[in-house]
Structures are given as structure tokens and as C-alpha cells.
Amino acid sequence: LTEDIILALDFGGTKRAAGITRVGSYGWESIRSLAVPPGADASTDLRLMYTLAGELLDGRTPAAVGVSFGGPVDFEAGLVRLSHHVPGWESTQLRQILSENFNAPAAVDNDANSATLGEYRLGAGRDCRSMIYITVSTGVGAGWVLDGRVWRGRDSMAGEIGHTSLDPNGPICLCGKRGCLERYASGPYIVEDVRRELSDEPDQGQVLRSLAEGDINSLNARIVAEAAAAGDSLASARLRQAAWALGTAIGNCANLMNPDRFVLGGGVTGAGDAFWAEIRKQARRTSLPQVNFEIRPASLGGQSPLWGAVLLAEELLR
């Protein structure tokens, strides 16, 4: 029997989350998440999600299933190209698999687009026409909404703001280019650079060293942010560089697209007021005086992809 419930699934970086809502009600009936075990492949990953979903559904059939996936997805085809986090997902017809498993229509989008939809309809973008959502985490990605519609582009690749080049003489990015936004602003690169500077300059970064308890391999982006907030000059300088890059990319994007609002989410954006002030200053400096916009933090936190998945499913029922 089909109930008027929606099943939302989030294949994130380290966690699998599932939630159930009633159609048209934006509160969770129930929600559940689990860490992905080390060594998981696509098959164990999917089974883990089925376990979560099974507990929530308790024998009921959902009216629709929405999915946020951490990796490139061909939205039109319902096809996962690959996972950024778990091996074995290459070219998986996830929409079809889920639709058959749950006996319900399904929609699958990448996590940046899902989070964008969630923030636009239910979060920090609720009262605007056009919005760009940027997630600054292990990678830097974006999604954009124009007049209520997520724009995915020719190859479902729109939003790769992380690989816009900001400096032809900048440091080399994994993609092979120099000076990409992601090279400056993503968590792993921030940590990599900070570790190198700590090794090179034994007198610098005392707060960082003490937060790392002497083991600089234990550093992560959250600790770098904490150290900056506590006045560590090495950590602060590195985060200023990340903020410069984010502000420049936002200002360039504002000139090109002139959206109402930029919404920023992801772990690195928790780096404090000085970080946000620097982003806003550099974005304003980069954009033309006649180009107006706001920059706001995401308001659904880690749940924006899962809420986006709910909304993706709802679109199937219209």
C-alpha cells in the first residue's frame, strides 16, 4: 500500500543518512544515520542504506524516493558517474535500482545540487529568486537556482566553481591546473599546507601545535579553524588565503551571474567571524559597484542535502 510518505537518502562523505517525511510537511517523521565502515564498496554502501531505510519504512511503501549523492550524477539519466568517497559506484543506474527496490519513483542528484535545493526552499535562500550555494568542505562545489529551478547544465556538471582558476601562478591543484579555488579553500589542502609550514617553520604556529598535542598528523580543518580563532598567526594567514580565494570566486561569479544571494555551507565555513569578514570584503572588492548580493551561512547545517532529497522526491509527485 502506497502511503503519502517520502523517503530521502543522503550518500555523504562519511555518513549514510535516511529520513521520512509526510508529503508537504517539512518536519521529519523519523531520521537515522550511520557511519560508512572502512573498506566499504558500492555494494555494502547500498546495503547499509537499505538497512536504514527498511527500519524507517517498517513495511510501508513510499510515494517517492529522493537521493543526494556525493559525486557526479547525470540527473536526467538517473546515473551515478562515480562516488567521491566509496569505490565501485562507477556508472551505476541508481535511480532505476532504487525505484525497483522501493517500488516508487526516484530522483537522484549530486549533493551540491541537493543542498542547494534544500537551502533555497527551506533554509538560507527561502526569500530570494536566485541563489548560489557553495559547499566548502573536502571539496568545493556549488549549485544554483534561478527563479526556483536548479540549473544543472549540459552535462549535469554546472557548479564546478572549485575548479575555476583564480591565479595562473598559484599552487597546482589535483585537476592539473594552477590556482583553483578548491586548492586554496578546501579542508584537505588547508591542512596539507599548514602541516608543511609547521615543518618548515619551527617557531611558528604555537597554538596549532598545542591543539595538535605535538602530532601535526592529527591536524584537521576544524582544528586549524579553532587555532585561527584563538589567534594563531600561521592558521590565520592560511585561512585568510582561503577567504581571499572564496571572496574572489564569489565576486567573479556575482559579476557574471548577478544572483540575489550566495549561501555558504560545509565544515570550513565554521572558521569564524574574521574568515567571513574577509570573504565579504574580497567579494565586494572583486565585484562591480552596481552588482549587489548577500553572502549568508547555510541554515540547515548538515541536513541541507537530505532536505534537498525530500524536495527532489516531491517534484516527482507534482
Place this chain on the structure above:
Amino acid sequence: LTEDIILALDFGGTKRAAGITRVGSYGWESIRSLAVPPGADASTDLRLMYTLAGELLDGRTPAAVGVSFGGPVDFEAGLVRLSHHVPGWESTQLRQILSENFNAPAAVDNDANSATLGEYRLGAGRDCRSMIYITVSTGVGAGWVLDGRVWRGRDSMAGEIGHTSLDPNGPICLCGKRGCLERYASGPYIVEDVRRELSDEPDQGQVLRSLAEGDINSLNARIVAEAAAAGDSLASARLRQAAWALGTAIGNCANLMNPDRFVLGGGVTGAGDAFWAEIRKQARRTSLPQVNFEIRPASLGGQSPLWGAVLLAEELLR
């Protein structure tokens, strides 16, 4: 008596052009243009356009009037913010003025958006869903169409690709920033740089010097392009730099927006095959491997803004 004719007006850089078409027929019934006289202000500019239009209309009333204007326009308000070419246009309610003068509904947009619409419906963008048009001339501007609709942005400022920054250590642009696309690729800056290099390096640029007949003040972008095509190394190097900047901006934009096609128009794009090859190479190098796009020359030439004006007017009749 209202006839089923459309009046299209183009307030360009150096010329005023007007044309008349039958609704739904994409051939000119008649078309006329005049050079703007030196010392013109907004009032003489408008009278000049009325003269052209009066000759074409010959007493008839158009069903609608469409306008392409060379300067920032608030499309929703029908308001010209200023002209890039003629003083005195600041904050002019051009839509209202024309609507009253011609006793017909009118629509006014900036020249980049008009040319975009023209190329998308009738020119090099006819068979695609999403297209970015870039004009490379005295300035560098862009317009974009997504699923048949021109996207103008919050402040009608979308498309300012000329002021996206490509290099924080690049040369200073009039806007105050460093390394803007316009600083590398617009005609006046190309000419300015080439003149300086000719002064600084008396042994370089022999072809350029001979084309300029010894007077480097007579150089313009067209002559620089000719010199490059004839093998002048100084001219070629400067155009390679412009092509690098265009290719980088296009590649960044492709990553961000993933459109089907880029269409390039404006005088500087006549700089020959090597110039186009360099643009395509750098755009491909800047964009991610999964991001596909084409780069094509505009096909309506100098008439793309005027055709766009026809289409703007037609939208009023739907």
C-alpha cells in the same frame, strides 16, 4: 492605424541603426544607419534615432518597438542607467519615452543581451538550449540564455564577464582591479599595450610599424589583428595574451555554468585562426574533462543587437 510591423533600434558604439520587419518574418523590410556626430549628447542622439525611424515608418505606427542600448539598462524598469558612448543618458526612462513617441509598447535591453537573443534565436546559437554570448570589442561583455530565456540577474547586471579577475598580479584595469578579462582582451587595451611596446622596443613590430605607416597613434585593434595574421611577432604575442584570457574566462565559466555553447562576436574576434585556436586550447585546458562545450563565431555580425531588438519587441506581442 497599427500595422503588424516591428521597429528595432540599435544605439551602438559609433552608429545608430534602425530596422523594420513584419511580425514573424525574419528579413528586413528596410534598415538604415547613421554615424553619431562628434559632440552629440543624449538629446541629439535621440533626435537622430527619431529621424531614422521616421523615414522607415513613413507615417505608420509599429505594433512594438525593441531597443538595443550600448550601456547598462535596468530591463524591468525600462531605464537606461548611462551610455558607454554618449554623455547625458544617465537615468533616462527610455522605454516610456519611446512608447509615448511611437504610440506602441517598447522594450529596452543592453547591447550584450540583445545580441545574445539575436544569436540564440537567429544566429550561431539556433540549435542549442543554453548559450553564452561574449562580445569582444571596445569592452568585453556577455549575455546568457538558459532554455530560451535571457537571464539578466538581480540588478540587470549579469554578463559582466569582462570584469572577472583572472590574475591577482595582472595589469590594472579601469575598474580598479588587477587582471580583468577586459584588461587583456578589449581592443583599446590591446592597442594601448602594443603602442607602449613599440615605443619601448624599437627593433620589434616591423609589420605593425609599416601597417601604421610610421604613426603608431594611427594603430587600432583591426590593424593589430592584421599584423598578427601577417606574422608580426609583437602583435601575435599580444593577441596570444588576449586569447589566453578569453580561453581562461570561458573555461572557468564552463566549469561554473556548463552551457552548451559559447558564441563570440565583436571586432577583436576577427583576429584570425591562430587566435581562435589559442582560445579553444586554453578553454579546454581550463575546464574539467567531463565539461563539454563548443566555441563558435557569431553569425549575424554587426546586426546581432538589431535582430535581438526585433525579438525583444516580438516578446511584447505574445
